[in-house]
Structures are given as C-alpha cells and as structure tokens.
Amino acid sequence: MPEILVQYQAEIVRSIGETFVMVGVSILAAILVGLPVGTLLFLCRKGSVLENRFIFSTLNLLVNIIRSFPFLLLVVFLIPFTRIIIGTAIGTAAATVPLAIIAIAHYSRLVEQSLLDVPKGVIEAAISMGATVRQVIFKFLYVEARSGLVLGLTTSIISFISYSTIMGVVGGGGIGDFAIRYGYQQFKTELMMYMIIIMVIFVQLIQFTGTTIARRIDKR
Amino acid sequence: MIKLHQLSKKYEKFEAIQSVSLTVNKGEIHGIIGASGAGKSTLLRLMNLLEMPDAGEVEVDGQTLTKLKSRELRQARKSIGMIFQHFNLVANKTVYENVLVSLELSNVLRKERPGRVMECLRFVGLESLMEKYPAQLSGGQKQRVAIARALANKPKVLLCDEPTSSLDPNTTAEVLGVLENVNKSLGVTIVIVSHEMDVIKSICTKVTVMANGKVFETLATTPQGIQTIDNHPQYFVDQLKKDKMDHA
Ligand SMILES: Nc1ncnc2c1ncn2[C@@H]1O[C@H](COP(=O)(O)OP(=O)(O)O)[C@@H](O)[C@H]1O
Ligand SMILES: [Mg+2]
Numbered sequence: 001m002p003e004i005l006v007q008y009q010a011e012i013v014r015s016i017g018e019t020f021v022m023v024g025v026s027i028l029a030a031i032l033v034g035l036p037v038g039t040l041l042f043l044c045r046k047g048s049v050l051e052n053r054f055i056f057s058t059l060n061l062l063v064n065i066i067r068s069f070p071f072l073l074l075v076v077f078l079i080p081f082t083r084i085i086i087g088t089a090i091g092t093a094a095a096t097v098p099l100a101i102i103a104i105a106h107y108s109r110l111v112e113q114s115l116l117d118v119p120k121g122v123i124e125a126a127i128s129m130g131a132t133v134r135q136v137i138f139k140f141l142y143v144e145a146r147s148g149l150v151l152g153l154t155t156s157i158i159s160f161i162s163y164s165t166i167m168g169v170v171g172g173g174g175i176g177d178f179a180i181r182y183g184y185q186q187f188k189t190e191l192m193m194y195m196i197i198i199m200v201i202f203v204q205l206i207q208f209t210g211t212t213i214a215r216r217i218d219k220r
Numbered sequence: 221m222i223k224l225h226q227l228s229k230k231y232e233k234f235e236a237i238q239s240v241s242l243t244v245n246k247g248e249i250h251g252i253i254g255a256s257g258a259g260k261s262t263l264l265r266l267m268n269l270l271e272m273p274d275a276g277e278v279e280v281d282g283q284t285l286t287k288l289k290s291r292e293l294r295q296a297r298k299s300i301g302m303i304f305q306h307f308n309l310v311a312n313k314t315v316y317e318n319v320l321v322s323l324e325l326s327n328v329l330r331k332e333r334p335g336r337v338m339e340c341l342r343f344v345g346l347e348s349l350m351e352k353y354p355a356q357l358s359g360g361q362k363q364r365v366a367i368a369r370a371l372a373n374k375p376k377v378l379l380c381d382e383p384t385s386s387l388d389p390n391t392t393a394e395v396l397g398v399l400e401n402v403n404k405s406l407g408v409t410i411v412i413v414s415h416e417m418d419v420i421k422s423i424c425t426k427v428t429v430m431a432n433g434k435v436f437e438t439l440a441t442t443p444q445g446i447q448t449i450d451n452h453p454q455y456f457v458d459q460l461k462k463d464k465m466d467h468a
Binding site for chain 1 (some may be wrong): 225242257268294295296298300302306307308309310311312313321322323326353354355366369373379438439448
C-alpha cells in the first residue's frame, strides 16, 4: 500500500465511515419516504386511481422547490431546521438532515417516472378484479415497475454520494471533505487522487450491482 | 343477468353513451358490434363500473352496482371477470402467479389456492406453461392466461373487450373456442365486444348493434361455429387453386 495511505489510514477509514453514514441515511430516507411520496404523486395525478388535485399539486411543488435549490444553499437554508431536529447544525448527524431531504425529493421523482411506465391496462385489470388501492400498489404497480425502481435507486445513490462530498461545510466529514482538506488545501495531490479513485470504485460497484439486479428481475 | 337502465356517459361535452338500456340474459353469449367509436368499449366498461355513468343504473346478478359503496363494489367485481384486447397481464409475474393474484385479492384460503390455479390453467390448456412469463407466450396463450385469471374467482359474468382483435385467425379460433367452452361447461354469461363480424357470428347467441353511443338493434342469432384454418401447407395451396377454378 502507498505510504501516504498508511500514514493517513485512521482518517481515511473514519471518512469512509462518515460517508457510509450519510449515504446510508439518504438511502433509508429515499426508500421509507421517497418511495411513498413518489407513489402518491403517481396515484394522485389526474385520471389516476386516487386523483386528488390538492395532494398532487402540493407534493409536486415541494419536490420541485427542493430540487431546484443549489444543494449548498439548501444545506445552509436548512440549518435552523436541522438544529431543531438534531440539536446542532454541525457534524455528521446534522449533515444527514439536508441529505435526507434532497434524497426524498430526488428518489420520489424517479419513482413517479417508473410507475408512469406501467401500462394503464394492468392497473385497469387489477381494478376490474376488485383490488384495493393497497393491492394495486403492492401486487401490481411495484411488481411491474420493480426494475425501474431499482435503477432509479441506483442513480439516486450515486447522486447521494456526490451530495455527501460537500457536507464538509457543516462539519459532516466524509471522503469528499477529506480529499478537499488534505488533498487540496494541503497540496497532497496524490492523496486527493487516491480518494477520487476510492469514490470511482464505489460508484462503479453500485452501478454494476444496480444494473445487474434490475436486469435479473425484469421479465418484461 | 345484466340490466342497464338508461345509462349515459359523457366525456367533457361528448356523449359517448346516450341513454342506453340493455338486458343480457343468464347463459347468453351476447355480442356487441358496431363501428369504431360507436361506444362499445365504454358500454362494456360501464357494466363493471370501470367507467362511472353520469346517469342511469347498472344491475348485475341482482345487485345494483351503481348503489354500492366502494367496498361492496370491489366485492361485486370479483364475480365479474374481464379480459382485454391487450391482455393486461403482469409481465413480471409467471403464468401461475398471474392467475394466483386474483385469488390473493379474494379471501380464498391460502391452501386452496394452488389447486384452484391449476384447475383454471388446465381449463384453458396451459398447465404446462405455468412457469413461463407472458413475454415468452404467443398472443393466444396470453389471452388464455387472462381468461384463466378471470375465471379464478368463479365469476358469473365474463366481459370481453375485443378479445381477439390483436390475434391472427388461428389464435382467434383458439380463444373463441375457450370462450365458448367457458359459457357451455361453466355456465358463465359472456358479453363480447368486437368490431369483427366473423367473431360475433361464430359464437354469439344474441347481438346488439351499436351506433353513435346508442343501441341500433338487438337481435337473437344462431352461432355459426368457429372458423378454423388448417395449418397444413396443402390447405393454402387448395384455397389458392380453388379461387383460380372459380374464376375459370
Ligand atoms: N377516456 C375517454 N376520454 C375521452 N373520450 C373518450 C374516452 N373513452 C372513449 N372516448 C370516446 O368515446 C367514444 C366511444 O369510445 P369507445 O367506447 O372506445 O368506442 P368503441 O369501443 O366502440 O370503438 C369515442 O368517440 C371515443 O373517442
Ligand atoms: Mg373499443
């Protein structure tokens, strides 16, 4: 192993851990909140099963607003909110708040898109069989859209890694922050290159895994 | 079995169905034919309230669907099967799972489900393809899976919207044969919408002709039998030679 990596081993391991926490929380938020929000966006649109103009417009507007913020500004803008939830606006835990929020907005849009790809006729068949909305979602929509949902999550996770790299501004740490502080600000270009290589490997692994799973579960 | 009473349905300002009354008797194979845009599909979709009427009543098997609460309507729909021109199977479910899902929606006991699924697949002659996915099947086979799925809950009525319109003549005959069998041996009342005269003539015992959102006429008919086309190459040769002779 290159000497410089050995020298900074402890910091590197800690940074990777911080990135995992930030990206992990983003993934959880995407699945636990983004998926339902995206599903609601789909179900509440005009002509859909739960058509509801108020819910649709409200969610649609919220998602658009969050996504149109330059992320750095969103982080700063959310500081008071973060302080209420976490008790502090500084550190890795605090960094997860804006990340979770952008994750929800990001993934919910992709969920909505995947569900729109499900043929209308399949939903109609489900309703003609007497399915409840819940059954339409779990036994038809998610089954039919599953590869799109996985690919969307893959794309999202890669964006989350990218978002997490700037969380140094609120002391969130992570590999990106490490690369900037040591590699860029202290002119250790070699160290920065290694950090970039680590990120590239992560992204490749995630993309490969996502694409493979999506292909395996797609029987269309 | 089905009674439509002065049904009307508008899309924006356009009156797709204009005060239609129609009775479908128990045991019938009732055809609905008419030009494209006549309102056939809309009328069929009103029979299980896939479309809500603006006025009028829909009665199926003694129940007035238009008066039911949504929970009761879902229950009623379980005894009204429906099949579609484009099959509408779940592409990510196997043939077996596609039929199973309709039992999962009802309260059929878990341990009774596999037997019931196989019974339905056997009825349409597809038990050997139970592990396949829809993408691996021919059009006729897909429609037979859809029929098996519609039969799983032992419906009293089967609504068919252009069930053979995306099939070639051979598979059309295959699907019509299954539908006739559903009617004859299971006693299911069938309503079949089609723009193809041959299809309507082959199996229907009563036919409603529609035009411009209204019933033009309803008449009793004698099923002419299903035209089967011999796949043997000599058949095609014979047909071609026959034409030549006719002209000579
Ligand atoms: N969802 C809809 N929105 C607007 N117009 C519709 C809709 N469904 C059907 N129509 C119109 O209603 C008329 C009847 O349609 P349809 O019942 O599908 O005819 P058919 O099945 O006889 O070809 C057509 O003119 C069609 O354009
Ligand atoms: Mg039609």
